Amino acid sequence: MSDVLARHRAFYDAVETGDLELMESLWAQSPATSCVHPGSEPLTGTDAVLRSWAVVMANVEYIQFFLTDVSFSVHAGDVAVVTCTENILSGEGVETSDSFTGGKAVCTSVLVRDGAEAPWRFWSRHASPVLEPVEETD
Template sequence: MTAPHTDVEQVELANTAFYETLERGDFDELSALWLTPADLGVDDEYHDPADSGVISCVHPGWPVLTGRGEVLRSYALIMANTEYIQFFLTDVHVSVTGDTALVTCTENILSGGPSPDDSDELGPLVGQLVVATNVFRRTPEGWKLWSHHASPVLAENDEDDSEDTPT
C-alpha cells in the first residue's frame, strides 16, 4: 500500500468521524476533531492567524464563522437544538496534497427537533440535501478539520420548461 493511498484512507476516516460525532452529539469529541494552533506548534497567546491554521465554518444560511470559539459555539447550539440528526454521505471525493486534504461530499441529512407539544416525542423529521467541503490538516495526532463549508442544494424542477414557452 502506498503512502498517498494511506493518507486518503486516514482522511476518509477523519471525515466519517466528524459526521458520526455530530450524530452522537458528543461535543468534547467534536472539539478534539478541530485544528488548534498547538496542533501546528504555534503559541496560543500570540501568533499570526495566517500561520496558525485558524479554523472556519459556514453552515447553510449562516455567515462565515472564524476561530475555535465561534465555530465550536455554533456546534454547541446545533447540538442543543437538534434532537436527532443523521448524515448519509454520497459523492465523497478526497484529495491529499502534502499536509492538506480536501473532502467534497453531499450530505443527505435527516433531522428532527423536539415535539411541538412539549412531549418527550421527537418532532417531524426533515430531510435536507447539502453539499459540503471539508478541509483537513495533518497534525502529529492525525488529520484534523481546518474548515467546513456547507451549502444547501436547491430542489430541481422536474417539469420541462419548454412546455410553458409560447411558440
C-alpha cells in the same frame, strides 16, 4: 489515506451523537480555522466554530447524515480536501414525534495535519444547501 475519511466520518458521528468532546478533538486549534453553516455567515477561530457546533448539537433532537459523492485528495502530504453531499434526515420542525424531515447540502472540508504521524484535523468547512426543485401543481 483512509485515515482522512475516518476523521471526516468522525465529524458526522460527533454531530449525530451530540459528542462535543469528540467534535473538539477533530478541529485544529487556530484563530484561522473557519466554518460556514448552510445559509450563515462565516465563523473564524476554533472557539467560535466549536461554540456554533455546541449550539447546533444542543438544539437538534435527532439528525442523521447519509453521505454520497464522497471524494478526497491530499496535497503536499499534510492538507486534504474532502467533498461530499450530505443527505440529512432530521426530526426538527415537524409536528409529530414519528415524522422526519430531510434536506441536502454539498460540503467541502479542508483537513490538515502537523506531520505524517499527527492526526488529521479540520481547518475549514463550508456547507451549502441544495435546493430541490418544487413541482407546481394545477
